[in-house]
Amino acid sequence: xxxxxxxxxxxxxxxxxxxxxxxxxxxxxxxxxxxxxxxxxxxxxxxxxxxxxxxxxxxxxxxxxxxxxxxxxxxxxxxxxxxxxxxxxxxxxxxxxxxxxxxxxxxxxxxxxxxxxxxxxxxxxxxxxxxxxxxxxxxxxxxxxxxxxxxxxxxxxxxxxxxxxxxxxxxxxxxxxxxxxxxxxxxxxxxxxxxxxxxxxxxxxxxxxxxxxxxxxxxxxxxxxxxxxxxxxxxxxxxxxxxxxxxxxxxxxxxxxxxxxxxxxxxxxxxxxxxxxxxxxxxxxxxxxxxxxxxxxxxxxxxxxxxxxxxxxxxxxxxxxxxxxxxxxxxxxxxxxxxxxxxxxxxxxxxxxxxxxxxxxxxxxxxxxxxxxxxxxxxxxxxxxxx
Numbered sequence: 001x002x003x004x005x006x007x008x009x010x011x012x013x014x015x016x017x018x019x020x021x022x023x024x025x026x027x028x029x030x031x032x033x034x035x036x037x038x039x040x041x042x043x044x045x046x047x048x049x050x051x052x053x054x055x056x057x058x059x060x061x062x063x064x065x066x067x068x069x070x071x072x073x074x075x076x077x078x079x080x081x082x083x084x085x086x087x088x089x090x091x092x093x094x095x096x097x098x099x100x101x102x103x104x105x106x107x108x109x110x111x112x113x114x115x116x117x118x119x120x121x122x123x124x125x126x127x128x129x130x131x132x133x134x135x136x137x138x139x140x141x142x143x144x145x146x147x148x149x150x151x152x153x154x155x156x157x158x159x160x161x162x163x164x165x166x167x168x169x170x171x172x173x174x175x176x177x178x179x180x181x182x183x184x185x186x187x188x189x190x191x192x193x194x195x196x197x198x199x200x201x202x203x204x205x206x207x208x209x210x211x212x213x214x215x216x217x218x219x220x221x222x223x224x225x226x227x228x229x230x231x232x233x234x235x236x237x238x239x240x241x242x243x244x245x246x247x248x249x250x251x252x253x254x255x256x257x258x259x260x261x262x263x264x265x266x267x268x269x270x271x272x273x274x275x276x277x278x279x280x281x282x283x284x285x286x287x288x289x290x291x292x293x294x295x296x297x298x299x300x301x302x303x304x305x306x307x308x309x310x311x312x313x314x315x316x317x318x319x320x321x322x323x324x325x326x327x328x329x330x331x332x333x334x335x336x337x338x339x340x341x342x343x344x345x346x347x348x349x350x351x352x353x354x355x356x357x358x359x360x361x362x363x364x365x366x367x368x369x370x371x372x373x374x375x376x377x378x379x380x381x382x383x384x385x386x387x
Contacts, residue, residue: 003378006345009055011044011370016351017070018366021045022143023077028356030364032372033067033082041066043082043125045101048374050359055374061124064097069140075149078103079128079169081141094137096154098169099125128169135159135177139188142202145195153202153215155191158182160202162215178218180206192235196242203245203259205232210247212259224262228253234278240286240308248276254291256306266306271299271339277351284360285309285385287335288377292350298343298365300377304335309385340381345373 017033028048034041045058065084073079078101085092102123131138136157144151149169154161158180163172180186186206194201200215210224210232228249238244244266248254252272255265274294282288287307292298304310346367353365361377 004053004376006343006376007048007053007055007374008345009044009046009057009372009374011042011372013039013041013370014368015067015366015370016368017067017082018352018354018364018372019070019072019080020354020357020364021077022072022074022357023079023149025358028358028362029077030354030356030372031070031072031080032366033062033070034370035066035068037066041084042122043067043070043080043099043101044372046364046372048356048362050362058101059122060101061122062099063124064095068094071141071143073149074143074145074147079149081143081152083138083140093133094139094156095133096131096138096141097127098129098131098141098152098165098172100128100169102126129165129172131163131172132174135161140191142191142193144199145193147199151199153191153193155188155204157187158185158206160188160191160204160213160218176215176218178213180204180211189231190234192237192245194237194242195239196237203235203237205235205247208232208249210235210245210257222259222262224257224259227255227257227265233276236279236281238281238286238308239283241306244306246279246281246289248279248291250275252276252293254279254289254301256303267303267337269301271301271342272297274349277349278353280353280355280363282355282360283357287385288340288381290353290355290363292353292365294349296344296346296348296350296367298346298350298353298373298375300340300343300381302335302337302340302381305337310335335384341378343373343375345375346371 013034013036015034021029030046032044041062043060047056065086069083083096138154138156140155142153160178162176191204210227212222228251230250232249236246245257254269256267272293276293278292280290287304289301348367348369350367356362
């Protein structure tokens with residue numbers, strides 16, 4: 001059972017920002033943002049043709065500086081946010097802007113304009129709204145999960161700011177804020193909006209600590225002190241189990257937490273040999289966990305024992321009396337945890353890895369040298385989960 005070869009795409013400049021086009025669930029699309037101090041930066045919209053195993057691209061100009069973080073609106077496929085550095089009065093400032101991708105003007109539904117690589121043909125992104133950074137340098141923009149794209153959070157220095165966007169997304173109004181207090185002016189490094197609890201919670205990381213916040217009161221609801229031995233880089237919530245949270249950090253570890261009891265992680269992985277920059281649960285099969293690291297590797301892990309499917313995929317008719325006894329016995333056997341596959345197509349630090357929102361078996365990863373790799377879950381693992 002041969003697996004298809006990965007598809008590799010290279011940007012002209014260095015890059016570390018990658019996101020799936022979240023609102024698009026029919027076509028496999030990813031957005032990639034470049035980091036260049038000398039040239040105009042770009043956003044590449046990559047559309048993967050699964051049948052022919054090829055990538056189609058659209059390139060847009062991002063005039064406002066080197067992109068450090070990107071996120072895509074869940075309500076509109078052509079709306080996205082970037083956090084970027086700008087040099088103002090010889091000082092570096094981090095700003096955030098909501099953008100719209102240029103679309104066809106013929107009245108048809110929004111489709112990206114497909115362009116070639118030449119700078120003369122590339123259109124600039126359309127500015128919808130620039131966020132006020134009076135609360136500090138904005139490190140990331142988080143969209144409300146499964147929302148209509150009207151509510152976002154900004155993570156900036158030691159502040160969480162909740163914004164309400166107008167229907168046109170041309171103005172943003174601050175609705176509430178929370179401030180991280182502590183010695184030495186602590187700063188947030190990352191955050192993740194919890195898709196459970198009616199979208200009323202967010203988790204943040206600062207230094208080696210993870211904190212949970214209630215967005216209604218803007219108060220902390222749990223704290224995981226010394227979650228990692230060094231800096232916590234990224235967080236992700238299990239999409240199917242409401243109390244489970246994954247984290248990764250500079251101690252080369254990936255940890256999984258039950259936020260109801262934070263004394264010890266429920267699982268800890270030590271498969272990477274350098275800083276772990278990203279961790280992502282599969283949106284559909286939460287036993288599949290994707291991680292990427294400065295060791296130039298992407299690792300796909302099976303964490304079935306703490307997933308919503310510890311015994312594999314269960315059909316709706318599992319209680320059918322006609323089901324074969326051998327199949328029923330086989331279905332009751334837990335799938336073993338462990339590394340499913342290690343992907344080594346990158347030659348530089350892999351800063352981001354993201355699952356497709358249209359295909360549960362496909363993901364993209366991005367390394368600092370601008371290399372994007374499209375890969376798949378091995379077929380053997382896919383069929384083991386489905387059958």
